[in-house]
Amino acid sequence: MNAEQRRQIFQRFEAADPHPTTELEYTTPFELLVAVILSAQATDVSVNKATRQLYPVANTPAKLAALGVDGLTPYIQSIGLYRTKAKNVIATCERLLAEHGGQVPAERAALEALPGVGRKTANVVLNTVFGQPTIAVDTHIFRVANRTGIAPGKTVEAVEQGLLRRIPVEFQLHAHHWLILHGRYTCIARKPKCWNCMIADLCEFRPKTPLPDSGV
Numbered sequence: 001m002n003a004e005q006r007r008q009i010f011q012r013f014e015a016a017d018p019h020p021t022t023e024l025e026y027t028t029p030f031e032l033l034v035a036v037i038l039s040a041q042a043t044d045v046s047v048n049k050a051t052r053q054l055y056p057v058a059n060t061p062a063k064l065a066a067l068g069v070d071g072l073t074p075y076i077q078s079i080g081l082y083r084t085k086a087k088n089v090i091a092t093c094e095r096l097l098a099e100h101g102g103q104v105p106a107e108r109a110a111l112e113a114l115p116g117v118g119r120k121t122a123n124v125v126l127n128t129v130f131g132q133p134t135i136a137v138d139t140h141i142f143r144v145a146n147r148t149g150i151a152p153g154k155t156v157e158a159v160e161q162g163l164l165r166r167i168p169v170e171f172q173l174h175a176h177h178w179l180i181l182h183g184r185y186t187c188i189a190r191k192p193k194c195w196n197c198m199i200a201d202l203c204e205f206r207p208k209t210p211l212p213d214s215g216v
Contacts, residue, residue, distance in 0.1 A: 013199075024039060035047050036124045060102065068090060135160055
């Protein structure tokens with residue numbers, strides 16, 4: 001795939017959705033941070049269901065820390081790995097209070113030092129909250145980058161660096177959300193919807209999947 005093809009791909013994404021954002025529900029940087037920690041190996045839908053019950057009760061580091069692990073657990077036990085996540089969320093709250101005045105830091109190193117926060121989570125927060133052109137490579141983005149030919153790579157890190165090198169600068173801020181939404185709803189894992197894809201003519205995936213037989 002050449003540079004002009006990549007530019008056209010992101011021009012189409014931008015035309016279709018000029019201001020994409022996460023599907024996680026939040027109103028503050030802290031709420032997003034917690035939601036992203038909870039979303040590891042879980043769906044945004046399941047996380048949103050949990051936080052709709054949790055945040056009216058506790059949506060600051062101090063209030064969540066006061067709940068403790070046992071108090072937080074009932075709100076998130078429908079989410080995978082909830083025991084580990086409960087411990088990480090409470091520990092993160094305590095770290096934010098002790099080291100950052102209860103505020104979510106805008107620096108990668110500080111974010112990644114928080115319990116339960118890895119590079120992917122930090123990238124989401126830096127991009128969505130602080131407007132940094134980072135790309136959090138999850139399974140959807142990894143698949144889309146490789147399948148389309150936008151930025152092939154054998155590891156998450158290789159794909160992330162490839163995307164940052166190859167995506168035109170003017171599209172990098174929103175690239176994360178465009179790619180994840182494309183992978184979630186169009187370029188899906190088992191059978192991509194090539195017949196309904198806005199970039200099918202630019203994508204290098206072969207063979208393209210046909211329109212499903214309606215049976216009519």
